[in-house]
Amino acid sequence: MSVVDRQKWDVVVVGAGGAGLRAAIEARERGARTAVICKSLFGKAHTVMAEGGIAAAMGNVNSGDNWQVHFRDTMRGGKFLNQWRMAELHAQEAPQRVWELETWGALFDRTKDGRISQRNFGGHEYPRLAHVGDRTGLELIRTLQQKIVALQQEDFAETGDYESRLKVFQECTVTRVLKDGDEVSGVFGYERESGRFFVLEAPAVVIATGGIGKSFKVTSNSWEYTGDGHALALLAGAPLLNMEFVQFHPTGMVWPPSVKGILVTESVRGDGGVLRNSEGKRFMFDYVPDVFKEKYAQSEEEADRWYDDPDHNRRPPELLPRDEVARAINAEVKAGRGSPHGGVFLDVSTRMPAEVVKRRLPSMYHQFKELADVDITAEPMEVGPTCHYVMGGIAVDSDSAAARGVPGLFAAGEVAGGMHGSNRLGGNSLSDLLVFGRRAGWHAADHALARTGARPHADDAQVDAAAAEALRPFSAEGEEPADGPPENPYTLHQELQQTMNDLVGIIRREHEMRQALEKLAELRARARRAGVEGHRQFNPGWHLALDLRNMLLVSECVARAALERTESRGGHTREDHAAMDRAWRNVNLLCSPTDPAGGFAAADAVRGQITLTRETTEPIRPDLLALFEKEELVKYLAEEELYE
Amino acid sequence: MSSYEARFRVWRGDVDGGGLEDFRVEVNDGEVVLDIIHRLQATQAPDLAVRWNCKAGKCGSCSAEINGHPRLLCMTRMSVFDREETITVTPLRAFPVIRDLVTDVGFNYTKARQVPAFVPPAGVGPGEYRMTQEDVDRSQEFRKCIECFLCQDTCHVVRDHEENKQAFAGPRFLMRVAELDMHPLDAAEESGLDRKRTAQDEHGLGYCNITKCCTEVCPEGIKITDNALIPLKERAVDRKYDPLVWLGNKIRRRS
Numbered sequence A: 001m002s003v004v005d006r007q008k009w010d011v012v013v014v015g016a017g018g019a020g021l022r023a024a025i026e027a028r029e030r031g032a033r034t035a036v037i038c039k040s041l042f043g044k045a046h047t048v049m050a051e052g053g054i055a056a057a058m059g060n061v062n063s064g065d066n067w068q069v070h071f072r073d074t075m076r077g078g079k080f081l082n083q084w085r086m087a088e089l090h091a092q093e094a095p096q097r098v099w100e101l102e103t104w105g106a107l108f109d110r111t112k113d114g115r116i117s118q119r120n121f122g123g124h125e126y127p128r129l130a131h132v133g134d135r136t137g138l139e140l141i142r143t144l145q146q147k148i149v150a151l152q153q154e155d156f157a158e159t160g161d162y163e164s165r166l167k168v169f170q171e172c173t174v175t176r177v178l179k180d181g182d183e184v185s186g187v188f189g190y191e192r193e194s195g196r197f198f199v200l201e202a203p204a205v206v207i208a209t210g211g212i213g214k215s216f217k218v219t220s221n222s223w224e225y226t227g228d229g230h231a232l233a234l235l236a237g238a239p240l241l242n243m244e245f246v247q248f249h250p251t252g253m254v255w256p257p258s259v260k261g262i263l264v265t266e267s268v269r270g271d272g273g274v275l276r277n278s279e280g281k282r283f284m285f286d287y288v289p290d291v292f293k294e295k296y297a298q299s300e301e302e303a304d305r306w307y308d309d310p311d312h313n314r315r316p317p318e319l320l321p322r323d324e325v326a327r328a329i330n331a332e333v334k335a336g337r338g339s340p341h342g343g344v345f346l347d348v349s350t351r352m353p354a355e356v357v358k359r360r361l362p363s364m365y366h367q368f369k370e371l372a373d374v375d376i377t378a379e380p381m382e383v384g385p386t387c388h389y390v391m392g393g394i395a396v397d398s399d400s401a402a403a404r405g406v407p408g409l410f411a412a413g414e415v416a417g418g419m420h421g422s423n424r425l426g427g428n429s430l431s432d433l434l435v436f437g438r439r440a441g442w443h444a445a446d447h448a449l450a451r452t453g454a455r456p457h458a459d460d461a462q463v464d465a466a467a468a469e470a471l472r473p474f475s476a477e478g479e480e481p482a483d484g485p486p487e488n489p490y491t492l493h494q495e496l497q498q499t500m501n502d503l504v505g506i507i508r509r510e511h512e513m514r515q516a517l518e519k520l521a522e523l524r525a526r527a528r529r530a531g532v533e534g535h536r537q538f539n540p541g542w543h544l545a546l547d548l549r550n551m552l553l554v555s556e557c558v559a560r561a562a563l564e565r566t567e568s569r570g571g572h573t574r575e576d577h578a579a580m581d582r583a584w585r586n587v588n589l590l591c592s593p594t595d596p597a598g599g600f601a602a603a604d605a606v607r608g609q610i611t612l613t614r615e616t617t618e619p620i621r622p623d624l625l626a627l628f629e630k631e632e633l634v635k636y637l638a639e640e641e642l643y644e
Numbered sequence B: 001m002s003s004y005e006a007r008f009r010v011w012r013g014d015v016d017g018g019g020l021e022d023f024r025v026e027v028n029d030g031e032v033v034l035d036i037i038h039r040l041q042a043t044q045a046p047d048l049a050v051r052w053n054c055k056a057g058k059c060g061s062c063s064a065e066i067n068g069h070p071r072l073l074c075m076t077r078m079s080v081f082d083r084e085e086t087i088t089v090t091p092l093r094a095f096p097v098i099r100d101l102v103t104d105v106g107f108n109y110t111k112a113r114q115v116p117a118f119v120p121p122a123g124v125g126p127g128e129y130r131m132t133q134e135d136v137d138r139s140q141e142f143r144k145c146i147e148c149f150l151c152q153d154t155c156h157v158v159r160d161h162e163e164n165k166q167a168f169a170g171p172r173f174l175m176r177v178a179e180l181d182m183h184p185l186d187a188a189e190e191s192g193l194d195r196k197r198t199a200q201d202e203h204g205l206g207y208c209n210i211t212k213c214c215t216e217v218c219p220e221g222i223k224i225t226d227n228a229l230i231p232l233k234e235r236a237v238d239r240k241y242d243p244l245v246w247l248g249n250k251i252r253r254r255s
């Protein structure tokens, strides 16, 4: 069976979003021959959908901004669970990463004096988001894509081959990271177009596959977000960190049903949009939690003055971190003060002139006009929470982005954990992609180039096993009929999404999570029988059948970790443990495979596939702690952490 | 608020050929054509191939032809059609089919590589770029492009003329040349690269006879012809036929 095409590279990057492309650029510039693999076409990764902006303390609009303030905001947003060294590097390096984009041709919106303009966003003390209208992700992806092309043009001039040092394998899916002993030796995947298998051998692999939102029914995420990288790492023996933290963005579209979940960017609020309930009340004033009381306006008048005079007024509560706003909307709807289609009202029409709306929020205008027949310059939008981002992810070393326990494996972007703690601030993802994408590419290149002598090898047995696993859905039907009838992968996917949405969603309860774990076990057994028709050429049914393994694995991580953490913090809200508990502040939950040798398709439906371990986080460095007032730290940190 | 059953004809096949297949399928309030294709996958044709990503008109993956018109499947609402009408969905005609609604758009990636990249100005470091909003407006308009390639598909220069593909970059990539040419800090000229000339000589600007079909199909509403192609033509013509203009520009820039 192992007549699989094999190629040798120095660094393989799985994922061509912001993190993957930035990693690839760095690795290639440091002299590593680099391959990038992505599921969709080059330039179409999920990052393209990002709207609001890139957070970086450049201080162009308010010169009071600097990395320390950004660091503080990030830690507050994450409720102090962030891997603080990541938050520090991120705040320090983000401006450099944004400026560098300009030298590659990016065109951001400008300030009056010709610098990069920055906008307000939830949880950021100063206007901080570099942006291009509401299509910042597109600008980011296109700039990185064009930088890759620029490097390929250089290589062409030198070697006569555009792809001699940097190649993009588009529409290919990786299903396994291969190993030689403990070390990474490459990846196994299939071409979507032809269904052919291939192996790229490399001593360093960067995982940059993005998030997991497609396991939830209402989500702003695209089909790519099946948690592949999370699963690839687990299967390769690298643990996942704090998977219970899933961000529900407060404002997704709620109507019509077919667009439910599509994002309404936070810039709508950053630029002046307000939230109202069915009684016309700006309800967010009632939901400012104690830890943020001093930082947010108490009256509508003060909130409105803030837009023009931010130095003498406090910000409107609509700009609280996302977890707070999402919970508030949820509570309003539950209390019967929702909009006709089960959301609340988000209004810009009474806040600014129509032309300003169209200029500053062009895609939102377009999106509502085209998809919902709503003219946002004349009427309010209806919005509600939507699954948006996963804070949990592959546990990595802060400086090098190296995954734990598997030499040669690196991770960056949404798939990596730690940076955002329990809740991510808007705009902090795009900057995260750039900062840690670059670091992952750098250290992956170093790792690969430092290896002299024989490189790790991907043996045939592993490759054969990976191929057999990938072909299973074609023979699923007819196999062991006693087990039950063949299953439709689309049906399984829908049931999984419903389960996660209803039972491990925005508000969580112990008995529901237990129910979810049972349902996941049942789905796992049925997924063994997921069968597909047709052949291997561009067959979406087959692709989905393979993605199910990853979604089930990752969903179990989320459910188990959520059940374990008996407090509410950031993107994890427990109805039965409604308060934040300082004792949990320094606890990380790690997910690892229960049976590393077990191949994971193991038929045993009852026993889980995931084992949880608790780990105490590294104490926050004193000079970083000193950036906060003692009174604030008392709210978050455990007694013993304060007096060390 | 009501569901109904629509008639769909979807092209199915691969490089070896294929044909239109008839379906009857449920349609609900507010749905777009892509929803219906997905319903076909989930209920009747699990292996029906289609590209999509964002389902929000942002990634440009789901391009196809609906009743012969190049469109994004995710931004075409079912409510624009008559309920009795049969809706025909076919792959982009200008590109070779791979399977069902998925075509090989490699042509576009090849052309993208042939446009020389942004040339950063010498001596201006990261963080030192200064440009006014007015100066970047035009290029920003072109950077709204989501690379759906609908304009490439519709342009008659290549739509039914495979032989022109070699010489003609298509509206998307001529617009890319214009975008770089209008970038306030692009230093191509200083590096000896005349972008306007390459548009004419290497990317086939001369083939375009400003029919504006590309502008009509652009889901981003970019005025490709008026704002990119025509100005590029005017400037290219200046350069090509008027050595004095060329010299004058050169001298002014230096001083």
Ligand SMILES: Cc1cc2nc3c(=O)[nH]c(=O)nc-3n(C[C@H](O)[C@H](O)[C@H](O)COP(=O)(O)OP(=O)(O)OC[C@H]3O[C@@H](n4cnc5c(N)ncnc54)[C@H](O)[C@@H]3O)c2cc1C
Pocket (backbone or CB within 6 Å): A014, A015, A016, A017, A018, A019, A020, A037, A038, A039, A040, A045, A046, A047, A048, A049, A050, A051, A052, A053, A054, A055, A136, A137, A172, A173, A174, A175, A208, A209, A210, A211, A220, A221, A222, A224, A228, A229, A263, A388, A389, A412, A413, A414, A415, A426, A427, A428, A429, A430, A431, A433
């Ligand atoms: C609608 C929306 C708006 C957003 N707006 C903002 C914003 O304004 N600011 C902000 O900071 N953040 C924003 N975010 C979040 C941010 O966009 C994402 O977190 C970020 O883009 C993720 O980037 P990434 O590089 O990690 O992954 P992605 O861009 O998702 O890329 C993942 C890549 O991995 C590939 N891949 C996945 N699995 C496999 C596999 N098995 N084999 C091969 N390749 C694979 C995919 O094809 C893709 O190329 C937004 C998110 C959404 C959904």
Ligand code: SF4
Pocket (backbone or CB within 6 Å): B154, B155, B156, B157, B170, B171, B207, B208, B209, B210, B211, B212, B213, B214, B215, B225, B229
């Ligand atoms: S205007 Fe030019 S590029 Fe556009 S469709 Fe017509 S001929 Fe093609």
Ligand code: SF4
Pocket (backbone or CB within 6 Å): B060, B144, B145, B146, B147, B148, B149, B150, B151, B152, B171, B172, B175, B214, B217, B218, B219, B220, B221, B222, B224
């Ligand atoms: S210019 Fe418009 S039609 Fe052409 S590829 Fe870009 S977005 Fe699509």
Ligand code: FES
Pocket (backbone or CB within 6 Å): B051, B052, B053, B054, B055, B056, B057, B058, B059, B060, B061, B062, B063, B072, B073, B074, B075
């Ligand atoms: S799916 Fe992204 S544009 Fe249609």
